[in-house]
Amino acid sequence: MSDLLSYSRIRPPELQLVSLPEVIEDAFSSVKEECQLAGVRVEKRFDPTLPPLPLDSQQMARVFLNLFLNALQAMPGGGMLTIQAMRHESGYHLQQGFPTTGGTGREEGWVEVTVTDTGEGIPPQVLGEIFRPFFTTKAKGTGLGLSLAQRIIEQHHGQIFARSWELWLSPPPKACL
Numbered sequence: 001m002s003d004l005l006s007y008s009r010i011r012p013p014e015l016q017l018v019s020l021p022e023v024i025e026d027a028f029s030s031v032k033e034e035c036q037l038a039g040v041r042v043e044k045r046f047d048p049t050l051p052p053l054p055l056d057s058q059q060m061a062r063v064f065l066n067l068f069l070n071a072l073q074a075m076p077g078g079g080m081l082t083i084q085a086m087r088h089e090s091g092y093h094l095q096q097g098f099p100t101t102g103g104t105g106r107e108e109g110w111v112e113v114t115v116t117d118t119g120e121g122i123p124p125q126v127l128g129e130i131f132r133p134f135f136t137t138k139a140k141g142t143g144l145g146l147s148l149a150q151r152i153i154e155q156h157h158g159q160i161f162a163r164s165w166e167l168w169l170s171p172p173p174k175a176c177l
């Protein structure tokens with residue numbers, strides 16, 4: 001229900017220079033206990049050289065919370081949640097999730113955040129649907145978490161995408177957003 005309210009009330013982002021790790025930690029604090037109860041181990045890797053970023057911290061915290069909730073819901077029997085934030089120079093950019101060399105027009109470089117879980121993964125036929133409003137595979141899902149996240153990221157001129165691995169060596173990250 002709160003996804004639905006946030007979705008209908010989405011407003012242009014109010015950008016302020018903020019610490020990305022602080023925004024992520026803020027979102028994580030609301031799922032920390034749930035992780036412990038579910039037996040989900042958490043690994044955070046934040047690049048110590050990250051500069052302050054122009055973000056709407058409330059909206060971005062919502063994005064991260066939605067990703068963490070999805071990860072937790074994918075690991076009811078426990079697992080591993082990895083949250084990574086790293087800085088890239090302007091030399092290469094991502095195209096459909098894969099690094100590509102070439103001009104980006106983003107001369108100051110950019111920052112990538114990945115949220116990875118070891119849950120059941122996302123089947124290839126589902127992967128293309130997950131950002132669609134109201135798309136859900138859950139009995140009580142709203143199907144709005146990722147669509148809301150995508151709208152917020154786009155309003156920040158960012159990109160969001162998902163990958164899923166069917167086969168992976170240990171440890172096995174299965175979904176990565």
Ligand SMILES: Nc1ncnc2c1ncn2[C@@H]1O[C@H](COP(=O)(O)OP(=O)(O)O)[C@@H](O)[C@H]1O
Nearest residue numbers: 070071074130136137141142143144145146175
């Ligand atoms: N980490 C994940 N692992 C597996 N499936 C996922 C994950 N994140 C999202 N999904 C898939 O994407 C769908 C849409 O997610 P979302 O928009 O957050 O809606 P909801 O969580 O309410 O279903 C989910 O129902 C699920 O099928």
Ligand SMILES: [Mg+2]
Nearest residue numbers: 066070145146
């Ligand atoms: Mg969700």
